[in-house]
Amino acid sequence: MKLKIIAGRAKTGKSTYIYDEIKAEINKKVDKNLILIVPEQMTYQSEYEIIDRLNNDGIMNVEILSFKRLTYKIFEEVGGLKIQEINNYGKIMMLKQIFEEKISELQVFRKASKQEGFLREFGELIKELKQNCVSIEFLENIVKYKINNELLKRKIADIITIYSEINNKTQDRFFDDEDKMNLFIDLIEKSSYIKNSRIWIDGFDSFYGQRLAVIKKLICYSEAVTISLNVDPACLSDPEGIGDWEAFKTTYDTFKDVTEELKEEIEIICLRSNSCMKPEIKAVENSLFTVTDIKYEGISENINIYSAMNPYSETEKSAVKIISLVRDYGYRWKDIAVARSEERRVGKECRSRW
Secondary structure, three states, rough: OOEEEEEEEEOHHHHHHHHHHHHHHHHOOOOOOEEOOOHHHHHHHHHHHHHHHHHHOOOOOOEEEHHHHHHHHEEEEEEOOOOOOOHHHHHHHHHHHHHHHHHHHOOHHHOOOOOHHHHHHHHHHHHHHHOOOOOHHHHHHHHHHOOOOOHHHHHHHHHHHHHHHHHHOOOOEEEEEHHHHHHHHHHHOOOOHHHEEEEEEEOOOOOOOOHHHHHHHHHHOOOEOOOOOEHHHHHHHOOOOOOOHHHHHHHHHHHHHOOOOOOOOOEEEEEOOOOOHHHHHHHHHHHHOOOOOOOOOOOOOOOOOOOOOOOHHHHHHHHHHHHHHHHHHOOHHHHHOOOOOOOOHHHHHHHHOO
């Protein structure tokens, strides 16, 4: 029943701090469940890094899980695996039926519901409402007291109509991922596995409503929880006291949501040193979102800017450079990452070249 927050900007050693703590717990050889929760796509990389840090051929003392995998693990222990699940295709079919049944009651979405892709987008809307714990009663109160725009009122009224019908048709019968998460939240307090666990949460920038509820339950019923937050430590005490505070606003809001009304002991570890990042990269990281003009006085050897005629030639140049790094300079493919905007526009060029 203890919460530890590890706060630091990029590359200040937050994950390293967590891996060292896990290693120390393993060396104590105590009879506890050691759980590292990371995003779904990071589980393999985190396992690799922990094995490398422990200098072992494998790990048996710690489990690297995503929130989804932890959900199923608790279901295996206390029940919940026999529920009737509904996937995205099933939800779209149900939405089609509901829109056909309620078409006469709709004020705005009557024609839009027949357009291609509308049901998929509406399904994503319902998913986000559930993830952020937005109830029908909450929407009704907003319409009643806080909205003057008539068009918006009618849109929300349509959403309430469909949302209510979805709940009527699925309640206690069909469970999507968000319903399973709510069931998981209710079952945490019954889990002996959680009660005998030391938990670390790493790699997340923020948490939506349901995951915040999960974290609060884990804090209450596990032995201890450690969370890494990618935020300038100064931001936690004075959010607007740093030049790029807006870049950390979402993470700061997460910190407030987790710690508000929490009666458990809170320890904050502030990490500020950043020795592994090159000076010019560090300067970019520090000044990218600041409102003041910060000039880097040194010579830049690790940042190169290229111009290109169009997205195709831009991708072509990037591919040539990457191949050269691997072929001529001893880099490995896993050492290289490609970040790009407008994925739909440049995705075709990237696939054709790589």
